[in-house]
Amino acid sequence: MSCLASCCAAATCGLCSTVASGISKKSARLAYCGLFGLSLIVSCILREVGAPLLEKLPWLNSSTQPKAWYQEQAVLRVSLGNFMFFVILALIMIGVKDQNDSRDSWHHGGWTAKMVIWILLVILMFFLPTIVITVYGTLSKFGAGLFLLVQVIILLDCTHSWNDAWVERDEQKWYIALLIVSVGCYLAAFVFSGLFFIWFNPSGHDCGLNVFFIVMTMILAFSFGIIALHPAVNGSLLPASVISVYCAYLCYTGLASEPRDYICNGLHYNSVVSTSTLFLGMLTTVLSVIYSALRAGSSTTFLSPPSSPRAGSAKPLLEADDVEEGKKEARPVSYSYSFFHLIFALASMYSAMLLSGWTSSSDSTDLIDVGWTSVWVRICTEWVTAGLYIWTLVAPLILPDREFF
Numbered sequence: 001m002s003c004l005a006s007c008c009a010a011a012t013c014g015l016c017s018t019v020a021s022g023i024s025k026k027s028a029r030l031a032y033c034g035l036f037g038l039s040l041i042v043s044c045i046l047r048e049v050g051a052p053l054l055e056k057l058p059w060l061n062s063s064t065q066p067k068a069w070y071q072e073q074a075v076l077r078v079s080l081g082n083f084m085f086f087v088i089l090a091l092i093m094i095g096v097k098d099q100n101d102s103r104d105s106w107h108h109g110g111w112t113a114k115m116v117i118w119i120l121l122v123i124l125m126f127f128l129p130t131i132v133i134t135v136y137g138t139l140s141k142f143g144a145g146l147f148l149l150v151q152v153i154i155l156l157d158c159t160h161s162w163n164d165a166w167v168e169r170d171e172q173k174w175y176i177a178l179l180i181v182s183v184g185c186y187l188a189a190f191v192f193s194g195l196f197f198i199w200f201n202p203s204g205h206d207c208g209l210n211v212f213f214i215v216m217t218m219i220l221a222f223s224f225g226i227i228a229l230h231p232a233v234n235g236s237l238l239p240a241s242v243i244s245v246y247c248a249y250l251c252y253t254g255l256a257s258e259p260r261d262y263i264c265n266g267l268h269y270n271s272v273v274s275t276s277t278l279f280l281g282m283l284t285t286v287l288s289v290i291y292s293a294l295r296a297g298s299s300t301t302f303l304s305p306p307s308s309p310r311a312g313s314a315k316p317l318l319e320a321d322d323v324e325e326g327k328k329e330a331r332p333v334s335y336s337y338s339f340f341h342l343i344f345a346l347a348s349m350y351s352a353m354l355l356s357g358w359t360s361s362s363d364s365t366d367l368i369d370v371g372w373t374s375v376w377v378r379i380c381t382e383w384v385t386a387g388l389y390i391w392t393l394v395a396p397l398i399l400p401d402r403e404f405f
Contacts, residue, residue, distance in 0.1 A: 028107065028108040028109075029340075031111065032340075032341075032344060033286075035114075035115070035118060036082070036286075036344055036347060036348070037286060039078060039079070039081075039082040039122075039348065039351075040286070040351055042078050042122070043074070043075045043078045043079065043351065043352070043355055044355065046074035046075070046078060047071045047074055047075050047355055048071075050070070050071070050074040051067050051070035051071055051074070054070045054073055054074060054126075055070060057126070059127075059129065059130075060073065060130065071356075072137075072356045073130070073133060075352050075355040075356045076133050076136060076137050076140070076352055076356060077122075077125040077126050077128070077133060078122055078125070078352075079136075079140070079348050079349065079351065079352030080125045080128075080133065080136050081118070081121040081122030081123075081124065081125040082118070082121075082122065082344075082345075082348040083136075083345050083348040083349060084121050084125075085114075085117065085118045085121050086341045086342070086344040086345040086348065087341070087342075087345045089107075089337075089341040090337075090338045090339075090340075090341035090342045090345060091338075092106065093106075093107055093337035093338040093340075093341060094338045095338075096333055096337050096338070097332060097333060098331060098332050098333060099331045099332075099333060100331075103337075104333065104337075107337045137352075137356070139349075140349040140350075140352050140353055141353060141358060143345075143346050143349035143350070144346070144349045144350035144352075144353040144358075144377075145377070146346055147343075147346035147347055147349065147350040148350065148377075148381045148384075149384065150343060150346065152381070152384060152385045152388055153388070155242075155243070155246060155385070156239070156243070156388060156389060156392060159238065159239040159242045159243065160239055160392075162238065162239075162242075163178070163236045163238040163239055166178050166238075167236070178236075178237070178238050179237070181238060181241070182237040182238045182240075182241040183241070184241075185238075185241035185242055185244060185245045186221070186225070186241045186244060188245055188248075189217075189221050189241070189244040189245045189247070189248045190218065190221065192248045192252065193214055193217055193218045193221070193248055193251070196210075196214045196217075196251065196252065196255060197211075197214060198266070199255070199266045199267055200214070200255045200258075200264060200265060200266055200267075201214070201264065201266075202263065202264065202266050205263050205264060207263075207264035209264070210255060210258075210264050213251055213254065213255060213379055214251065214255075216383075217247055217248055217251040217382065220244070220247055220382075220386045221244035221247065221248070223386075223390070224240035224241075224243055224244055224386075224389065224390070225237060225240050225241070225244075227240075227390060227393050227394070228240040228393060232397060233393050233394065233397070234393075234396065235393050239389070240389075243385065243386070243389045246385060247382045247385060247386060250378050250379070250381055250382035250385065251378070251379070251382055253378045254374070254375045254376075254377075254378030254379045254382070255375070257371065257374035257375050257378060258372070258375055259371060259372070353377075357371055357373075357374060358371065358373040358374055358377065
């Protein structure tokens with residue numbers, strides 16, 4: 001056993017050294033995304049095959065606990081290790097303003113040490129008492145909600161930036177492209193909403209709650225377009241259409257997460273639905289984290305520190321009085337390293353909630369992200385998304401003395 005452990009440790013260290021040597025400063029953000037993706041893979045594997053292994057741990061072994069409890073423990077413990085890794089980095093990087101700071105090199109380099117620390121943290125979490133994991137699971141619900149809010153802000157920034165980029169080209173073909181994409185997104189949103197009536201409102205049953213969710217989604221989509229095109233609002237149809245599709249997606253994932261024994265869930269007969277819902281949720285999480293990593297230095301995102309050359313300030317990077325003779329010119333960092341790592345920490349909590357069904361009990365360990373908790377989280381996220389988007393449109397009218405980017 002000890003020989004096998006030594007071989008595994010040596011192989012892991014060798015792999016870490018090989019991967020770390022290929023990571024440059026420019027690819028550091030993608031490397032963090034890769035590490036986050038690795039944590040998802042480990043969580044999924046341990047969720048499926050780790051239960052028998054956890055049952056052998058004396059401090060976890062309990063004859064009264066079902067298989068689903070051990071699966072939840074595996075997911076939460078990997079998530080906690082990943083969360084601790086990024087929180088430690090976020091704390092270390094507080095206050096980094098320019099690239100002359102020694103911590104700048106820590107953020108971009110030292111990958112062999114980082115990978116070893118990450119592995120040790122994940123392993124260490126499996127030796128913690130259950131009460132610690134229970135507390136983390138409770139806190140993760142709030143952290144996951146905060147990540148969903150960040151995800152919405154990132155989506156709003158992406159759609160507005162997309163629209164501005166095409167409008168700035170000031171050519172007819174780009175205006176036509178805007179119209180085609182906008183109409184296409186709106187058609188998709190309303191077509192899918194129509195299908196929801198078939199899937200989640202079976203004939204002969206009283207499914208008022210599902211009908212309310214679907215009708216609200218359609219009303220919101222229609223309202224986005226009306227408000228965005230109002231002469232008093234400086235809006236555009238493209239962001240409105242994209243947000244409409246996203247709200248329809250959130251409505252679908254919410255309705256698809258309803259318990260399988262709920263008669264109004266017309267997809268309850270299909271066991272593949274839980275897997276597809278999970279895949280869509282995980283894909284959205286990974287894409288939003290990757291986007292935040294690549295977009296972190298943009299002037300329209302909240303990740304850019306005031307000292308960033310991309311923060312939209314018209315002031316020169318260094319005033320003449322601040323340049324001392326013989327002193328090396330300090331180049332400001334292009335994004336907040338601390339907030340960058342905080343996003344990954346929150347994403348770790350959110351992914352744990354997806355894989356553990358928001359730590360709510362399920363009738364079957366084969367069903368993932370199923371239950372009323374998941375339903376209301378998705379629906380509330382949809383409504384918050386709608387509220388934030390409408391606020392971006394009407395805020396300049398309500399607060400005319402403030403600047404909005």
